[in-house]
Structure formats: C-alpha cells, structure tokens
Amino acid sequence: MKLLLKIWRQKNANSKGKMVDYPISGIEGDMSFLEMLDVLNQELIEKGEDPVVFDHDCREGICGSCSLQINGEPHGPDRLITTCQLHMRKFNDGDTIVIEPFRATAFPVIKDLMIDRSAFDRIQQAGGYISVNTSGHTVDANAIPIEKDHADESFNAATCIGCGACVAACKNASAMLFTSAKVSQFALLPQGRVEATERVQNMVRQMDLEGFGNCTNTGACEVECPKGISLENIARMNREYLAATTKG
Ligand code: SF4
Numbered sequence: 001m002k003l004l005l006k007i008w009r010q011k012n013a014n015s016k017g018k019m020v021d022y023p024i025s026g027i028e029g030d031m032s033f034l035e036m037l038d039v040l041n042q043e044l045i046e047k048g049e050d051p052v053v054f055d056h057d058c059r060e061g062i063c064g065s066c067s068l069q070i071n072g073e074p075h076g077p078d079r080l081i082t083t084c085q086l087h088m089r090k091f092n093d094g095d096t097i098v099i100e101p102f103r104a105t106a107f108p109v110i111k112d113l114m115i116d117r118s119a120f121d122r123i124q125q126a127g128g129y130i131s132v133n134t135s136g137h138t139v140d141a142n143a144i145p146i147e148k149d150h151a152d153e154s155f156n157a158a159t160c161i162g163c164g165a166c167v168a169a170c171k172n173a174s175a176m177l178f179t180s181a182k183v184s185q186f187a188l189l190p191q192g193r194v195e196a197t198e199r200v201q202n203m204v205r206q207m208d209l210e211g212f213g214n215c216t217n218t219g220a221c222e223v224e225c226p227k228g229i230s231l232e233n234i235a236r237m238n239r240e241y242l243a244a245t246t247k248g
C-alpha cells in the first residue's frame, strides 16, 4: 500500500505544533499501525531527520500507552482494540491518514504524538487502592463470599487500562469513564466498601482539579473505549458520590 500520512509534529510542550505530510509506501496489511510508524521512523532516521515520537510499551493491548487519534477517532476505526492492535488492512491503498495526539487540556503534549497522562496517575493515587494491614491477620480473599454478578462487574471495571481514549472521544474531555471504572472495581467488592466514602470523594475531587470536563451523557467514551467499559460505571460512581456527600 501507498499512503499519505498527515502527522502532528511538535518539538516540545511549549512550542506550537503543525501537521506535516509524509508519503509512505510498501505497507503490508498484516503490519500493525505502530509497525507502520516504525517503517516511517526508520526512513526518517536514514534521511537524518527527527523520527516521530509516539508512546508504546506492551504492543499487545494491555499497557494503554499507544494512544493516538487516527482520522479523528481514538485508537482508529476499529472497535474494542488499542492502536497497537490496529492492523493496516483496515486501510486502503492511496488512503490519507491523519494522526494526532489525544487532545485534552489535562493531557498536555510532551512531543509530537506523546502526551502527559500523569493526571490519571494522580486520580488513581487519590483513592484507587485498598489499605490493608498485612501484618499476619489478613483474611484470605477467597474466604469472603462475593456475588458472582458483582465479581464479574468488578472484574470488567478493572480491565480499564488508563489509555485516555474516553477523554479524547469526549467533547468535554471528561474523565468520568476512567474514574468511574477505578471507583467501581472497589465499590462492588466487600473489601472496597471500607474506604468507599473517602475514595469516591477524593478521586472525583482530584479529577476536577486536573481540569477534566463534566459528563453530559453523550456516550462517545463507551463507544471508543478499547476495553468496553460501560457507562453503567458512571451511573454507579454518581450514586456512590451522592451517598458519600449526603452521609450525615
Ligand atoms: S475507560 Fe476505557 S477508554 Fe477510558 S482509560 Fe479506561 S480503557 Fe481507556
């Protein structure tokens, strides 16, 4: 395949970026999207030009770092996959592909396609954990009966990989789907109920402090989420938040 790539280039966080055209050829349908960018970067390096910076780590859909906006969609045209799982067979010979970083005030660009997602880390640090005294008296988790439905829903919420596609898809750059997944995975388990009141308040407070927008129930986040995290988690977080803030 021959393609025309239009890629966002930005030297650093303070410089103004711009779209740059890169024609590329010899792309196979079996290549992943990131392998296609590797080919481009190899060519740029051989020409003595600055390669395109993009985030990646696992290249198997589990780390959430390969976040790219491709033709206006987070992680590209396919559903329930990350950018590293996107294959070039989804595109046609002669296509133009527009590649940008995820856009949100709370995700500043570091360079080219790489963004700073540490806002998510700080939300997580505000309450996305369980404090357990492990000094020898901890009850074995398997000894605590948990309804199968709750265990399944908690597991599903825990599959969020923190990629940020929900924020990039949202017209308000809201982080509600991410935060609600992190709240839900604990809210559904007895171990998580102990700190539930503080957790939801602290995580929502941090989410607001980071500058993410509000949820207006558009649902774009759910559509673009590579892990199929459900909007039901946002409803659950809202119930948890209401209960926590009206507790007498
Ligand atoms: S909720 Fe989905 S889209 Fe949002 S960070 Fe988690 S995995 Fe990514």
Ligand code: FES
Pocket: 055, 056, 057, 058, 059, 060, 061, 062, 063, 064, 065, 066, 082, 083, 084, 085
């Ligand atoms: S590189 Fe880890 S999810 Fe894509």
